[in-house]
Structure formats: structure tokens, C-alpha cells
Amino acid sequence: MTGTPLHPIEVKILYSLKDEEWKDFDSVVRATKLNPDQIRRALEWLASKSYVQVRQDVVTEVQSRGRMPPELLLVSKLREKGGKALLDEIRKEFGSSDEFSAALGRAKNSSWVRTSNDLSGPLLVLVEGEGPQKFEDLISMLEAPLRQDSLSQDVVHLVEEMVKRGIVSRREQKVTKVRATESGLRALSSLSGAEYDERLTSEMLSTGSWRGKQFRPINVEATAPRLYPGRRHPVREFIGEVREAYISMGFTEVLGSNIQSAFWNFDALFTPQDHPGRDLQDTFYLKGLSDRSLKRTGLVANVASVHEDGWKTGSKGWRYNWDIQEARRLVLRTHNTSLTIQALSNSGKQETRVFAVGRVYRNENLDYKHLAEFHQMDGIMIGENLNVRNLMGFLNEFYKKLGMSSVKLWPSYFPYTEPSLQVMGYSNLAKDWIELGGSGVFRPEVTWPLGVRKPVLAWGLGIERLILLRLGLDDLRTLYESDLGWLRRRPEFASSETLLR
């Protein structure tokens, strides 16, 4: 045997075509009991080997629209009533009088019924004969689509009339026809007689009958069904790296609610209540919900005073009347510093390092560089001797772990840090410095109200932009579109050259 071995599906199909005639696709389906997709695919293989010819024909098909002609309805009603009934009685059983008149007219013309008079009124009587039965048979035959050229001469005009009446529909249909070629039949005959087995069975193994058996060679070049291993989301993968980096530098991970009071998200961070960043345009506030347990006592009172007049810190404060209602509003956290600040407030006298990585929210219109929900990896470091140099040292070390060659800091402004420094990293991909986030030393106005007098270094750093760079993407929305093609087929290593290193 030459050429590629025949697949059992190909054999079945060729076998169904062995009488060399053109066959309808449907008849191949019936003969092989294979599913149409399998046959279509196999026909492509066979055609490519010139074992079959395939052509498309257009045929005209007729089919009943599933509605019984009214004259037949009339006949069947009469039959139910024993062959005769009062005209008025039958009329009532028809929905519309038009339909009844049409039915009566046609039935009379075909001599299926006749009228006579009874004492109670005009009577309708069924005439014995084959007419109605033949017609019924035709209708039931037409329930399945039928090729017009297969109709017998005596019914052609009847079908034509029913098409006009809208009882039968007529449409053009494309039909695939196939025929085995000579070489196809030769390939088939070269097979016959050859003793081969499809697959190894457990029985063959236990009985030893596999010895001396031949197994059919298969097409080892054919494509196999696709399998997709389960995969983690690229954002989760990156967050995993971030967590490892933090842990290796002695940080404790904290987790917290995505919903926070404005107090922890803003007030505790010395952000004045009329600060533009607190506007509805930038922050998601939850409609009609607030944290009523928040009272102006303890550290809340300290924070309130620091806003109003600087409290004991030596600051001028923001010099306005602080409003507890504003602080009680619930927001979707705009940064994870709302969590690290709470960890700071619970830290006691400890020198510690804390980080929080998770989702943050901003009221944004989505575009290639803005998302309403994204992630940040924020942290703080508390220690008596910590300073700006240590902040820089940490950021250098941290980004080295995440694959950034170079980090630099530029002065910036945040209400809660002094100095405030913008973190820039050099991207070999963008061939430019890109903004990574903000950092600084917490102001005394932030730490003192929480009972912390030690220096606290703090930072809020973005995640998504780094992931885009790694994956060689340029639209943030790609990350959360859940395109399964991307999630399942994204090559794990294809982007290794595009890493930030």
C-alpha cells in the first residue's frame, strides 16, 4: 500500500461510494452513520488525495408548511361525525367563515362531499371515494423535504397548486454530491482482505492474542484534538511574584476590605475633605451607605484635630471644620495605603514592614491607559532610623526583584507624605522612563494621631503597567477582557525576551 494509510472514517466513506455513482451527502451520512462534521473533514482529506470528487448541486425542494388544507379538515370532521353532519354545526367548528367557504367549495368541486336537506336544516354528506385519502397521503409525504424532480407526474400539478395556495413551500437547496474516483476505489480494494486490528484491547493482552496481530497504521501526521491545560490569570501570576519579592524582604502581608470608610481612605492620610481627589468624579462612593460606628473619639478625634489646626504636631493643619459625616462615607478603596495605614495604627511600638497587594478603584472611563478597577502593591516600613535614603534603597532592591534595571525618584506631591517622591523605572521596551507610582515619608500629621512617632516610609505602586510591558501589550483593558483565546493560548515563554531586564 502506498501513500498515507486510510483512516477508518475514510474507509467507511469510500465503502459507501463503492458503486461509482454520484451520491448525496445525506445518503453518505445515512450509510456510514458518521456525524456530518466527521464526513466533511474526511471528504477534504479524500479529495486532497483525489480519492473522491465532490460537487455542489442546486436542487429544488418542496415541503409542506405544516398546515392542513381546509378541505381535508372538513373531510376529517365529517368522518368523525360518521360521514354526515348539519352544515351549520360544521361551520361553527371552523375559525373563520372564509376558510369554511373555501373548504366547502373545494370539497364540493372535487366531489368529496355533497349537500342534502334534512328536517333540521341543510346537511353535509361525505361521498365515498379515494380522492381525500390520496390527497392526505401526498400531504404527509411532503412533511419531509422532497425533491421536485422526484414527484410523480399525476401529483405535479397538485403540488404546484398547493405552492400557489401557500400550503407547500418551495426552495432552492444546495446539495453536496460525492463520487469515488478510480484511484479511490483502488485504494479501497487494496485494503480488503488485509487482516488488521484497530486497537489493542485488554482482552488481547490477557489472552496473549496480540501476538502475530497487525495493527492498522494510522495517520500520525493528522491533527489531534486540542487540549488546554488549566492556567492562572497573568495578573495573578505577577501578583504572586510581587508577594514573593515582598516576603523575601521581610514584609508581612495584610489583606483587608475593598470597601473602606472615607476616614481610612482619605482622612487618616491627611487628605482634606474638600480635596479634589475626593470628588465623586474620581472616587466611587457607595450610594446611601456609611460607617455610622465612626465617632469623633480616640484616634478619629486626633485625625479630626490634625486636619483642623494641626493638633499637637506643630502643623498649621488645613484650617477648616472637619465633618464626621464626610469621613463616614463608604468608598471603594482608591489605594491600598488605606490598609497599610490601618496596619500602622495597629503596629504598637513595633518596627515592622507591611504590604498589601490587591484591587483598587477609581471612577474612570475605560480606555487603553485607564481602568476603573486595577491593582496596587502598596507598603510601609516603620523604623526609628528610616529615612529617604532607605526608601530609595528599598525601591531599588524591590524593582530589581521584579526585573527592572534602573529606578529613580523625582519630587512629587501627596498630601500625606513629606518628602513625596515619584518612582520612575527605565523600560528597555518603551526605551523611556515610565511612572511606577508614588512614595514618601509619612507626615507627622499622619503618624502622630495614630500614636506613631517613628519615621514611616510608604509607597503606592502600580501593577498593570508592568504586566503590559512584560507581555508586550499596550492596552490595559486586554488584561480583564477575559478573551479565552488569549488566556488559554498565550505562550508562557514567548515574551521572555520582552522582560524588563
Added chain:
Amino acid sequence: MPVVKLYFDRLTRLVGADRKRVLARLPYIGLDIESRESDSVRVEYSPNRPDLATDYGIAKALRGILGIQLGLPRYSTSSSGVQVRVDRKLARVRPYVACAVARGLKMDKEDVRQLISMQEDLHNGLGRKRRKVAIGLHNLDVIRPPISYESAAPTLKLTPLGGSQKIELAQILAESQTGRTYGHILAGASGYPILKDSKGLIFSFPPIINGNETKVSVTTRNLFIDVTSTDEEAGEDTLAIVCTTLADMGARIGFVLVKYGDRRRVTPDLRPRKFSLDRDLVRKVTGLAINSSEIDVCLRRSRIEPLGRVSVLAPRYRIDLLHPVDLAEEVALGYGIDRIEPAYPPSPTPGSFNSVSQLIEKFVELMTSSGLTESMGYELLDELTLYQHFGRPSNGKIEVENPRSIEHAVLRDSVLPSLMGVLSRNVKEEYPQRVFEVGRVYNREEEYVRESWHLGVLIAHAQAGYSEAKSYLDAFFRTLYGKELRTHGSSRWGFLEGRCASIEFSGGTLGHVGEITPGSIAAFGVNLPVVGFELDLTSLLERETRAEEGTTK
């Protein structure tokens, strides 16, 4: 963040340094380069430094940092002879006005453009969109002092800037662009604030619009500046920033006497302000080992003048200095942020993962090793996806205020809608599709919102059926806990009646498993059967974290 466009020819002339030196230093005074052209650069500046709104202000800072001119820029004022009387009736509407006169200006087109742009930035930042502070700039030569800041009837008429005829104040509020944008600031006021001169010319309607008669152009030599506010200090700060900039442009600043009945204010006051300096704090925060005279030089490069050991004089426009710690940053900037040596401090303690996030990682790992693809969806969705597509009422929904997009307006209470969204966006993608998400969901409970972690799984393909979903669920519990879960016939929105069960484990109902209703599948535009489950992970997370706490104690 506000943005200012700087032309190199002007800036290099004002600074007295070449383009390269100027460009290299911009980021180190806190200016973020946004974009660059051949003749100019656009930079972002922090709203707490409105003095950097023009090239005059930026040049001042650069001259310091480049060592061209150190210490305090000096400003003087003389009497303008102008008086402003304030109407008490404005006390509840817009009580304060601070004014100044600037004479002898020779502005070119670019000066005027920058001045107007600075005014806009001040309105939006310090002025809180004109609510707190609004600035009016007028051609002084048209005004006949004394001036009155008074309350006027809504029917009073004024020719608005750019207009040709007199219009009633109420009509300006209702019909003009600025009236509609800022009119809410005056909502409920019985009378509207206006500025009027001794001849009865109404030349300003703060905080809405100026009159057309006093319009400022390149030919204007003498300015009258009014700053109305609801906060006297913020108003006077704003006036000082405008006036120091005008002085930098070459104007002579004249002060104005503002009379509130018996109380009098003389504005502007451009004298430098005294702040206390804590040299140890500076060293402690910056980590720089520098002596006192080095600190002095650094401060002077930031245009701040040391005054003995424990205080400094800062220019009047530096309204951002609140606390001695702010001088630490001034020293760091004067020193040069890029010259500070990083020093990584080794950790005193080992790090530790949070036990809940470790467990979540575990759950994710199990699902991916079962062959499911992880998706991450948004938590803010639309009502259609969350409620209508499942034919359930939306009365418990948790909405955010003023969402920019209605597609991200309601917090999800379940992960199934997110996952159905995934299937609906992937109808052209190969089947079978098997996806999961571990994420947060939100449920309203009386006055507060309960946040919980949920695991959702959906499976879609032609043969998908209940038992496949249950297999994955079984695997989850058997692998993690070595125990069988029980499923009880149940009903839940989204699942087909008779093909839905509650998930019973360890004495509690943790969720539901079943076949998704054809109605929901069709609503999401999917054409194949969908089955799956949703699990509330709360009790599983609590159970493990409790056990862990027990062992560490």
C-alpha cells in the same frame, strides 16, 4: 494635575541657562514632563505649588536649583489709593474679597495666555472649581474707584465678557456656559455678588463672569485684581500668588484697602512668612549627613532664606508649607534628589504571607490543575448582566454614586454573572470552555455591606450536564478535605429548576451547583448548555485560618 506649556526661548531667557541644563533639571523641582516639541515642552505641576503655573514662577525655582540666584525673591507693594467697600449682605453668599492693583505691565500674547491659564488652574485647584475662590482680572483704566462689592438683585443687568448687550444676572446663570457650570455655587442666594465702581459700572459677577468693559488684552497696562472667596485665607493666598507672578512680569503692585464695616484688611500682603526650622528633623528625614551651613545653602537653592538656627523666611507664594517637616523636602530638593545615595536597610524581621491569601492561592491552584482557565473580572458591573439576564429583581443592589460608565455601576453579589459574561464574550472561541474565578462579592446586610470570597465555575459545551459540574465540585472537596460533600435538591436564580442542588458541607450550605437556565444562557448570547457552581469560601477560609492560629499559639 494641571499642565503648563513652556517655550524654550522664553524660559532660557528668564532662567539664564541653556535648554539642556533647564530640561535636565525640570523633573527635580517636581515638574513632570508630559510631552515635548521642538520649541516647547508641556509639564505637569503639583496643585500645591500654584506658583509654578507660569514660566516666571518656574524660572524662579530653576534659578535657585541651578545656583544662579539663591535665597528669597523680594516683593514690595505701595499704596494704590483704591478702596473697596464690602456689603454685609454677602456674608452668607460669598463674604470675602481681596484686591490688588498691578501697574506698568507690558504683556505679550504669551504672557496673557499664561496668566489666564494660571487663573484657570487656581480656580480648579485652590479655588475648588471657583466654589472657594474665584479670581477676576480687569483693565484698571476703565474703573473709577472707590469700588463696592455688593449684593445685587437677579434682575440687575451686566454686559458679560465677550457679549455686546446688557443681560440680567439671572439670565446669565440660566443661559451662559459659565453660568450653567458654576451657577450652583450661588444656588439659594437672595442676592448675587457684583463689583461696581463709583460711576455705577458693574464690571464683575463673581464667581461666574467678568464684565466686558474691563476686558484684559495685550494692550492692558494696569490691572485691577479681585479675588472673592468663602475662605479669607485661601482668597488672600490666591491673590498673593497672582500678584507675585505679575510682579515677576514687571508690574508694580499696589495694595488696596478692603472695608468690612469697621474691620479693615489691606491686600495683598507680599511679605515673606516665617517658619520654624528643625535641623535635626531635616537630617533624620533625609538621611543626609550635612552640616548647618550646607543645610542653609540647600534651603537658599529652594529660594528659602535661613533666619538664624531655628527659623526661615519663605516667599509669600509658598502656601504649601504646613509643618517643619516640609523644610526637609526643600533641603532635599536643594541638595538634589538625584545626588542622594540609596541605602537598603536589611529587615529586622522575617516576612510572612497572609493566611487567607495563601488559601486562596491553594484554591486557585486546585482549579487550574483540574483543567480550568482562570478569569479575572470586574466587580462593578451593569444591572443587565447582574439582574435582568437572570430574571431576578435588583432591589438589593449596591450602587456607586455618579459612575462614569453605566457598565460599571453596581457591585456584583455573585461571580456567576461575571463568568457568564466571559462565556458571552467568547462564543467564537473553541469549545469546551471551562472557566473559573475566585473573587470578591458584595451583599447588603441592613446598614452595611458584607464582602466575601466566592469561587465560581462555569462549563460550556454541547454535552455539558449537571454531573460534570458536580465532578469538579466533588474533586474540590475530596482533594482539599478528604470528605464528600452532599447535594440537596434546591432552587436558586440562574439555575434550572430540578437540576439545581445546594452544596452541603460540614453542616452548612456553601452554595449551589446546577445547570444554567436556557433563558439566561440565551440572554448572554451563548448557544450551548452551561453548567457550573458557585461556592461561598467564607467558612472554608475561616476554618483553615482558625486552625492555623491554633497551631501557632
